[in-house]
Amino acid sequence: MSLSPLKRLFIPETDSPNGPDVLLIDGRRISVRYRANTQAKRIIMRMEKDGTGIILTVPPGTDEQAAYRFALGQTGWIWQRLVPENQQADPAILEGCSITIRDVEHVIETATGRGAPVHIRDLPSPRLLVRGDASHMRRRITDFLKREARHDLERASRGYADAMQLDFMRLSVRDTTTRWGSCSSTGTLSYSWRLIMAPPKVLDYVCAHEVAHIEQMNHGPEFWKLVNRHCPHTDFARKWLKRHGHMLHKLPV
Ligand SMILES: [Zn+2]
Structure with missing residues (x-):
């Protein structure tokens, strides 16, 4: 992690059929997600909540390739913000991660009280509410x-x-x-x-x-x-x- 990111080799995955979904920085796979937003005036990049990937918000009419090229030019910025691999969150705990269900992104949240172990809430934004012990979250989902x-x-x-x-x-x-x-x-x-x-x-x-x-x-x-x-x-x-x-x-x- 100490080397300047500029000295590292940035290789887009050309052999992957879905190349733009992953960015490879110094051998580390960074997930790339795209979101179209009619309000966006330019490409906006931010980190995923868990610090292991990026989200690109793109204005209408911008193709994903252009957004991907934009991200390629920002690898230094990404590298500085990545969570070090040995500090990644416990994979059993998914709180705050998001998951797509029927193509709609749902943020995973812990729920308390009585009710179904897992259920979907659409308002104010799509969420997947999970009850019970965090260590069982993955299995319940x-x-x-x-x-x-x-x-x-x-x-x-x-x-x-x-x-x-x-x-x-x-x-x-x-x-x-x-x-x-x-x-x-x-x-x-x-x-x-x-x-x-x-x-x-x-x-x-x-x-x-x-x-x-x-x-x-x-x-x-x-x-x-x-x-x-x-x-x-x-x-x-x-x-x-x-x-x-x-x-x-x-x-x-
Ligand atoms: Zn067949």
Whole structure:
């Protein structure tokens, strides 16, 4: 930490499909998040609350690449404000961190008193309230997100099965690392619960994709015709997953 940041090598991750989401400073991965703000007159950079990443607020019409280049020019500023790696907060305690649910950022807060262990509050700003001991926060949040995911995945899969006049046997929700969904030859649909953090259209598309596999166990033209006919946001969702999908594994839970 003592070397001048200017003497360090700053390498943007060119080989990553989602390059602009991470900034590499002296081998340390700094998360980069973007927020569009119609009030912003210029790009504004600030640190994440936990001191391990940056948030770029960008005026309308500014592309993320330009914002990323801006951040690249400010690595000295970032380096000075980063929390030293050995002083990062206990990963079990997530208070103050934020997590996206259905593409909306929710700040995690501890709640007291009686009530559901985890619940969402939208006003005055989206928050995820968690009761109980801080050491159980992570498990409580993941349990909650898995339940929410199952709800949305079941509804979307059921909708597509009806629309495509197909049927599935079972639906399972897991923490898969390589695939967002799969469909077995016996008609079991499996999904990653992390899809609950993505935009709803993305979760919806993954369901259309897997349900379509019940009829077409391949990725041939007939398969894509079926998916596209029933799911108009297929292109959007595929691009989103390619570009941002890996971020769903980097969120604090
Ligand atoms: Zn497939």
